[in-house]
Amino acid sequence: MAYSAEFEKALQIGRPPNIRQLFPNSKALIVSGKVIDRAMIAKGKAITMAANGRNYFVVRGALMAAQRANAPIIIEIAKSEGGQKAYCPVNYWNMARIVDAICNELGITVPVAIHADHYGIKNDKDLASAKVEIPTMFEAGITSIAIDASHLPDDQNLLANLAINSCIPKWAGLETEVGEIKGNSGLSTVDEALFLIRGLNAHDIFPDWIALNNGTTHGIEASDAGIQVGLTAEIHKALIPYKINGAQHGTSGNSSDRLRQIANETATTKANVATALQMISWGLEVNDYGNAQLDGDGNFIKVKGEGMTEELWAEMVKYADDKGWKKGDYKNLNLPFENKLLAQPKEIRDRMAKRVEDFTYKMLTEVLNARDTAPLAIDAILKAGSHDIGPKGSRIENPAEWTEAKIVEKAKSISSDKGAAGNFDD
Template sequence: MPAVDTADLVTAARAKGQGVAAFNVITLEHAEAITAAAEAAGLPVILQVSENAVKFHGGRPEPLLAGTAAIAAGATVPVALHMDHVESEELLRAGVAAGVSSVMFDASKLEYAENVRATARNVEWAHARGVWVEAELGEVGGKDGAHAPGVRTDPAEAAEFAAATGVDALAVAVGSSHAMTERTARLDHTLIARLRTAVSVPLVLHGSSGVSDEELRQAVAAGMVKINIGTALNIAFTAGVRDHLAAHPDTVDPRRYLRPARDAMAATAEHLLRVVAGG
């Protein structure tokens, strides 16, 4: 079926009290695995390409986005295309031109006032083109920093930020961290509930690979809607490659080790899709 809008998937999940999983795509194998997982689970999914992934592919977003969009278009379940952690306004515009329905514009490294100004400017530009915008407030950064109470998102400031910028969704810092390889993060579910009450737009959890199944379920119950996952797939991908090459050290055809790597990612994604949806 044709790709759908991220806004529709997030709105539907929120209305049901469920989460919707958003997985990061680095290679076409990622997109194929995630889409196959969504079809196996019978659940919608968001495929997202980050600014870092674009840099890996030479700085041009169009080839990876085009391939990912083609895979999404052939899916039997609703699939949306999103750009994640875009700091460059030029890349934001290129992604929209390439057909994404939503963008996470990330000015969270800036001071609060400048974050508001930059985010509001880009929200206005994107909304004029029918594009849904996510932003970030707080620090979902390195493992140690993200677990320090001082970097959690303040509910009153979050409400002020959402109103001042006009964003459609807000990524908040509640205890998770990007790039964690162990699922040991402990989320502040009381804070999530306070943020849900204070902020009118859907909440987004970044760094979800470091969060256990039960913590994810509780986070969705407390008010998280869009659940971003990246590192968990890379762990599965790399393990698949390593296992194959350890067993078959003479392999030179990449298809031999990419197939089990893709299958491993699909299995991980299917499990997490079900968890996020309340399974």
């Protein structure tokens, strides 16, 4: 196929060093997450989807939708989904290879970032492991990462972010998090967010995104409470001097109207969608919120003739029943059934990806306002003349005020509610 001169130039200069080394002859424009963020800013009131590629069909469908919408997209996987204890076949170490192969096969020309989401650090042992593991992830093609130490007290969250930063390439997209994602329990505050971002700023660390606990949850949303737009806007406004945008987690389960509000009234440029895309690829009935629907007996509704075959779905349900799994545990079916899904006839595989494509396309174009933002991402690369487009922010804090001792002391004055105890990873 014929490629534009702008695309060819962006391909030449815009791919990070790890991507060029892994895929020297590729025509896939895999870029830093920073590039995607800047494209959304350039359009204004625009968000791209960060699609959690829990299976091959989600990745394929999301990339097809991005091409159709002419929008850059982020393909991501979280530590719980695709780390060392993965429940998904797509993981930190093979995701870039899958994306690159699909892009070359289908002639995908929109920029794509490969994001390691929710890289959790909960204690000193996790921090030590992260210093070994994170470099291996970038060696395998990751171009963007979310450091999630939000489970820790505020001072320890900041110190963990500082301690691990040297393992992250300066050119890479960077997300940080304050407030663990657990619904209306332990909501993030302006003070907590400012503390984290000011402390990072003092050490010349300028994240592209901040994720908040702003009222949403991971997984299947049991209520319509969802994202608190006002709280999100208030925190984003307080962070304006630091030029940081929002990453919206737990997007599945929130209505299109609320997501449009997030785009229009906050500084969000990244919206994570995981559970909805998984269910859609399988062929389950979902509502506008992306939530899988249940029948009168409390079972998922498989739409006949969509997604996987009815026979394979019955096999998956039996497997889950034999394990005693509840509806929220069905995510664990991804790993044991991926090869059976890939072994279905082409027409079945195609309709699985097509269903994801149609849902994602509608989200990108009718809800998140991301249509035709791919040229803006390419413009950002060409303007920078490099894969490294640099930070948005600059240092405005005094490093002498943000030593480890002063960080610990400052944190004592923050009123912080971490919310209910428990495991909220997804």
